[in-house]
Amino acid sequence: MKAVVFSEFGGPEVLRVADVPTPEPGPGEVRVKVHAASLNHLDLWVRRGLPIEITMPHIGGSDVAGVVDAVGAGVEGVVPGTRVVVDPSLDYDWYEGEPRGPGIDDPPLRLIGEHTQGGFAEYCVVPARNVVQLPDHVSYETAAAAGLVFVTAWHALIGRAGLKAGDCVLITGASGGVSTAAIQIARHAGAYVYAVTSGPDNVRRVRELGADLVYDRLEVDDWSTAVWNDTERRGVDIALDSVGGPVFASCLRALGVGGRLVTYGGTAGPRIEADVRLLFWKQLSIMGSTMGSPAEFRRVMRLVFEGAFAPVIHEVIPLEDLRRGHEMLEGGEVFGKLVVRP
Ligand SMILES: NC(=O)c1ccc[n+]([C@@H]2O[C@H](COP(=O)([O-])OP(=O)(O)OC[C@H]3O[C@@H](n4cnc5c(N)ncnc54)[C@H](OP(=O)(O)O)[C@@H]3O)[C@@H](O)[C@H]2O)c1
The missing domain is CATH 3.90.180.10 (Medium-chain alcohol dehydrogenases, catalytic domain)
Structure with missing residues (x-):
């Protein structure tokens, strides 16, 4: 599949379009055919080299909307063909349940596209529990622009x-x-x-x-x-x-x-x-404050679906232009959100 990856930390110049293996969903996971992803400031931090361990080459992109295209073993209630938006937070239960982070200085939650491979690609694998069904009247661009920021x-x-x-x-x-x-x-x-x-x-x-x-x-x-x-x-x-x-x-x-x-x-x-x-x-x-719980994600996205809130979309750019997107966000040229379409 086509993806924008980086293999070393640095400026926007480390980003390149590449052909990488299409990921397969494992147990409890689904594969989403990405129709829209959006850029967050987080993508700049990760590309510059946050003090976290990531697998190279890395695919950024925490905000994903698309269609479920394959499901892994044990997945119930999510079927291929479903339009979805993805909750970017993994492990949020660490916050709300027993403290069990790996180390005293480690962040207690991980994010899709930061600690895992993200959505700046044709396909993205995420836990089935992170997908929320997208009503037909809500565009992929709106959903992808809204998730993390709202x-x-x-x-x-x-x-x-x-x-x-x-x-x-x-x-x-x-x-x-x-x-x-x-x-x-x-x-x-x-x-x-x-x-x-x-x-x-x-x-x-x-x-x-x-x-x-x-x-x-x-x-x-x-x-x-x-x-x-x-x-x-x-x-x-x-x-x-x-x-x-x-x-x-x-x-x-x-x-x-x-x-x-x-x-x-x-x-x-x-x-x-x-x-x-x-x-x-x-x-x-x-x-x-960091991110929000799965219940908060569903609650605020319902308000987006109902039209109470609308993410501000500065521009929709093709995946191949992601490097330009990083430069624009870094240069303070974006009002609201940049959406990326594979
Ligand atoms: N903890 C979390 O869960 C979480 C979640 C999301 C984001 N974040 C963090 O929150 C920050 C904002 O995220 P975002 O995605 O909304 O970023 P963004 O879209 O890039 O917006 C950042 C805004 O900050 C202002 N700004 C930037 N540099 C500045 C400076 N030197 N002095 C004064 N204002 C400056 C600019 O607004 P004006 O030009 O309008 O002043 C800019 O539009 C990032 O650092 C991000 O990593 C944290």
Whole structure:
């Protein structure tokens, strides 16, 4: 089958189109004929060489939608010909059940396309329990663009931060895949949304998505003070951040008394600085969030199927152009999601 692979870590130039053996589903697995896959920032980290062990050549791509084409031994309830979207999280029960990660510093869950071969290929093998049937009216592109980002945003805002109607929420990196999902979820929940993005085009598009007040970080250096003043010096209830680096401290400043900062990434760098006085004076909470449970995936995807949420698709590109897709995402040229079609 055709796939985009890399055999060494590095820049986008390590990606190449290759002919690789078509994978066979093992016990409990199904093979999906991929109709659409989508690119996430995670694919950039994996290509650059996260400190994880992966099999080379590696096929990235955590978000997959397509048609089940073969089933392995013991698979019940999933038949060939079924249109599906794939939940990218493996082992999420490690989170919710007994702690049994392999080592104290090892991440407690694995992801399709990160720890296993992913969907930037004509076929992809995944556990049967990870597939969710796709209604006929939902396109493969919509499903593939929605999965990872909506479950991440849902778990962070609803599961972790306990977002409720009337809350004021700050969302940084607002043009990003997860953030464009988070803005929709926050609006749907009845929250008031403050968002930080870059450049006038992004400001306009973030507003159109439903954010109430949008700050251009290229224009307003001290946007945390602007948020503070715009909330009549009360601050926001929740800050959702994946930029990290210096943005983390700005989020702490923008939070009001009892506020919660939910972090799910460190795009601008893994090291953060925090003024500890802000934490105790304002009685803040900092919480981490990663992906979402199988139940959350099904719940948020049902809302996508019902049309409550729609992933923002920047462009659909052919699989052969995946290297260009990596360059675009790395260069900050993508608003929302890039979808890849084999
Ligand atoms: N823990 C989890 O389960 C999980 C799940 C998904 C993603 N993540 C992580 O979360 C992050 C976002 O993921 P994504 O796929 O949504 O990424 P993305 O689509 O590439 O979006 C990232 C956004 O961050 C902003 N940004 C990037 N560099 C910045 C900088 N130096 N300073 C300020 N803002 C910057 C940009 O938004 P603006 O230009 O609009 O400011 C950019 O669009 C990544 O680090 C990813 O690995 C974690």
